[in-house]
Amino acid sequence: xxxxxxxxxxxxxxxxxxxxxxxxxxxxxxxxxxxxxxxxxxxxxxxxxxxxxxxxxxxxxxxxxxxxxxxxxxxxxxxxxxxxxxxxxxxxxxxxxxxxxxxxxxxxxxxxxxxxxxxxxxxxxxxxxxxxxxxxxxxxxxxxxxxxxxxxxxxxxxxxxxxxxxxxxxxxxx
Amino acid sequence: xxxxxxxxxxxxxxxxxxxxxxxxxxxxxxxxxxxxxxxxxxxxxxxxxxxxxxxxxxxxxxxxxxxxxxxxxxxxxxxxxxxxxxxxxxxxxxxxxxxxxxxxxxxxxxxxxxxxxxxxxxxxxxxxxxxxxxxxxxxxxxxxxxxxxxxxxxxxxxxxxxxxxxxxxxxxxxxxxxxxxxxxxxxxxxxxxxxxxx
Numbered sequence: 001x002x003x004x005x006x007x008x009x010x011x012x013x014x015x016x017x018x019x020x021x022x023x024x025x026x027x028x029x030x031x032x033x034x035x036x037x038x039x040x041x042x043x044x045x046x047x048x049x050x051x052x053x054x055x056x057x058x059x060x061x062x063x064x065x066x067x068x069x070x071x072x073x074x075x076x077x078x079x080x081x082x083x084x085x086x087x088x089x090x091x092x093x094x095x096x097x098x099x100x101x102x103x104x105x106x107x108x109x110x111x112x113x114x115x116x117x118x119x120x121x122x123x124x125x126x127x128x129x130x131x132x133x134x135x136x137x138x139x140x141x142x143x144x145x146x147x148x149x150x151x152x153x154x155x156x157x158x159x160x161x162x163x164x165x166x167x168x169x170x171x172x173x174x
Numbered sequence: 175x176x177x178x179x180x181x182x183x184x185x186x187x188x189x190x191x192x193x194x195x196x197x198x199x200x201x202x203x204x205x206x207x208x209x210x211x212x213x214x215x216x217x218x219x220x221x222x223x224x225x226x227x228x229x230x231x232x233x234x235x236x237x238x239x240x241x242x243x244x245x246x247x248x249x250x251x252x253x254x255x256x257x258x259x260x261x262x263x264x265x266x267x268x269x270x271x272x273x274x275x276x277x278x279x280x281x282x283x284x285x286x287x288x289x290x291x292x293x294x295x296x297x298x299x300x301x302x303x304x305x306x307x308x309x310x311x312x313x314x315x316x317x318x319x320x321x322x323x324x325x326x327x328x329x330x331x332x333x334x335x336x337x338x339x340x341x342x343x344x345x346x347x348x349x350x351x352x353x354x355x356x357x358x359x360x361x362x363x364x365x366x367x368x369x370x371x372x
Contacts, residue, residue, distance in 0.1 A: 002273075003272075004273040004275065004276065006273070007276045007277060008276040011277065011279070014257055014261075015254065018250065018254045019250050019253075021253075022246040022253065023243075023246055023247065023250055026242070026243060030242065036242065037242045038241060038242075039242075040240065041240050041241075042239045044237060045235050045236060045237055074236075148218075149235075151213070151215040151217070151219055151220050151332075152214060152215075152330065153215075153331075154329040155327070155328045157326070
């Protein structure tokens with residue numbers, strides 16, 4: 001074999017070794033289990049939110065419903081807006097619901113999230129009719145929340161129920 | 175032949191080969207990505223991908239995605255280009271030797287040519303898997319529906335993808351290595367005829 005032939009053979013040998021040795025090493029390490037080698041592995045961050053009703057306040061024709069937003073997960077979330085409606089116990093729509101102000105919920109912390117229910121005269125009268133029959137009623141809130149997570153905007157269905165009494169309203173109005 | 179004679183210091187050293195080898199050494203020693211994709215707004219990243227043949231980093235919601243085979247494929251690519259750079263450097267310094275001709279590797283060009291093709295195939299597979307379009311280059315908005323705990327969550331993510339300057343340096347190194355091989359063939363012809371002419 002002449003020198004050129006030898007260099008050609010050496011180059012081929014080195015190229016094959018460089019290209020295949022790491023892959024063969026990996027195959028050997030994973031006991032030739034190709035599926036285990038090509039399967040992506042990912043552990044998503046824990047997402048765990050709890051919404052606890054913490055009070056109501058009636059002010060300037062608006063009903064403010066406060067919730068304690070507890071973030072037990074690993075993801076920070078900003079609640080930017082809420083587009084929902086409040087429903088009476090008989091599922092009749094009472095009034096539109098929006099978020100009082102944006103709230104950022106950090107991992108392992110609790111924040112106050114306040115929803116603003118725009119009560120007009122008609123919806124107030126409707127609400128008072130329920131109190132003629134009982135002291136306390138359950139008001140449901142259902143709709144969508146616009147949230148921001150890791151730079152992504154998302155629309156998430158929201159659903160919450162809070163209990164309200166005539167005493168609560170009268171106390172906050174006085 | 176005048177240009178080849180000049181670029182080879184009178185058929186002794188392949189100068190273009192030295193440049194090509196240095197660029198390949200830079201390329202192979204750099205851990206910077208050739209292609210970068212980020213999803214998210216305001217400095218927050220929903221996901222990110224930083225990819226080069228020598229290093230692949232994927233992150234979704236701040237957590238890494240790992241594929242066991244990838245570091246070994248990256249190592250294979252790194253060793254191949256390191257070998258190509260070393261042999262081009264040696265061959266260029268020994269340009270007058272006829273046996274240096276096989277040392278002029280074209281792998282440095284092959285990788286930057288195959289890279290966008292591989293990305294395109296990878297993105298097409300990922301796009302069909304998630305049911306949304308991921309761009310190879312440029313900006314777009316990724317609209318996606320997630321089913322979570324019985325709820326349907328619709329999301330919108332701004333996506334930006336770009337081929338970085340590292341890619342263009344690697345492509346330049348590859349193009350240089352192709353010219354290097356062409357010049358080396360001319361040098362070899364000249365050396366052969368000189369040997370035959372006695």
